[in-house]
Amino acid sequence: MNVLKAINNWRVLDESYGLHSLKLFVREQLVRPSLLKLPSFYPTDLNLEVTTVCDSHCKYCCRDRLVNSGEKPVEHLSLQNARHYIDRLRELTSNIPDEELSFAPVGFGEPLLSPHFFKIVAYIRELFPHIIIHANTNAISLNLEVAEELVDCGLDDLILSINFADRKSYRRECGVDKLPQVLKNVIDFLRLKGSHLPRSYVQLLDREENHVSLKNFTRLLKPYLKGGNHLYFREFIEFSSYPRKNAKYVCSEPWSVMFVDLKGNVFPCCLYAWGLNHRLLRLGHIDDDPDILFSKLNRLRKAQLSGNYNSTCKQCAGLDVNSQWYKIRFHNQVQKLIKT
Numbered sequence: 001m002n003v004l005k006a007i008n009n010w011r012v013l014d015e016s017y018g019l020h021s022l023k024l025f026v027r028e029q030l031v032r033p034s035l036l037k038l039p040s041f042y043p044t045d046l047n048l049e050v051t052t053v054c055d056s057h058c059k060y061c062c063r064d065r066l067v068n069s070g071e072k073p074v075e076h077l078s079l080q081n082a083r084h085y086i087d088r089l090r091e092l093t094s095n096i097p098d099e100e101l102s103f104a105p106v107g108f109g110e111p112l113l114s115p116h117f118f119k120i121v122a123y124i125r126e127l128f129p130h131i132i133i134h135a136n137t138n139a140i141s142l143n144l145e146v147a148e149e150l151v152d153c154g155l156d157d158l159i160l161s162i163n164f165a166d167r168k169s170y171r172r173e174c175g176v177d178k179l180p181q182v183l184k185n186v187i188d189f190l191r192l193k194g195s196h197l198p199r200s201y202v203q204l205l206d207r208e209e210n211h212v213s214l215k216n217f218t219r220l221l222k223p224y225l226k227g228g229n230h231l232y233f234r235e236f237i238e239f240s241s242y243p244r245k246n247a248k249y250v251c252s253e254p255w256s257v258m259f260v261d262l263k264g265n266v267f268p269c270c271l272y273a274w275g276l277n278h279r280l281l282r283l284g285h286i287d288d289d290p291d292i293l294f295s296k297l298n299r300l301r302k303a304q305l306s307g308n309y310n311s312t313c314k315q316c317a318g319l320d321v322n323s324q325w326y327k328i329r330f331h332n333q334v335q336k337l338i339k340t
Helices: 003-016 019-030 063-068 079-092 117-127 144-150 167-174 179-193 208-224 290-305 322-339
Strands: 045-048 102-104 132-137 157-163 199-206 229-235 257-260 265-267
Touching: 045 079, 079 117, 079 257, 117 132, 144 179, 157 167, 157 179, 167 179, 167 208, 179 199, 179 208, 199 208, 208 229
Parallel strands: 045 102, 045 257, 102 132, 132 157, 157 199, 199 229
Antiparallel strands: 257 265
């Protein structure tokens, strides 16, 4: 298949908002496990948890469960610790070209609520001049002051997670009645930023209720979906339902992802906390010797290659819908190709 032709078709479908056509196109023409090559280096996808404070209570998110059970504290990452963790990540990736890396200053909270978010992004950019930095927001706190600071702040990509297109569904699933405010914030931000960075993706989940409201929603946003702004549909994955089926595919996350939480604990995937007994996936602390971190990582990889999954991985929804993660990751590769 001609990759450049595929990229062009992706753009056309994205602009026409053809949800089902896009899904079919991705599944049949782009999403093949053979297309996802293992990275030449590790880690290439860096995640840093900047806060666990959140202003919504989404049913499909495990954040409230973790907080209520005492497994997660409700706090912001200090700027001092953030800089230290970023320094360590720079040391661990010193042999990897920035062009091979991406960095997400996100976690189990709303990133824009962190009082240090923009300073953290600036420090990442200082140490990783050519890296792709991406984040997401539910846009509840995205007022004009924050919007102005977001424009050209150092982020390359931003997902605006509206997720539901009608007020009733939004209130039911997100636990707050904020959709009118969120839509205003998103439109004001897109209008303000124009074609400046970050490239912005208004995200809806592929749920039946969104299909019903899609026409009016796209009519409202269409004037602002230009100059690097897009409407993005993400397949809905229910992480809270257990137990899972047996794993069918080797997970790609341990070959690319390094997630550092508020306390400096290191995990080999960004989904670690969705599962039960997630501490089984802890590789160590960011200050540990790399040999300690990578030895446990390699044991995890070898076990998966031989078909042995620990209890946390077995309960991860990502393995049941592996092709969707290939889709997301391949989409990121496509975006890199577009830029070059």
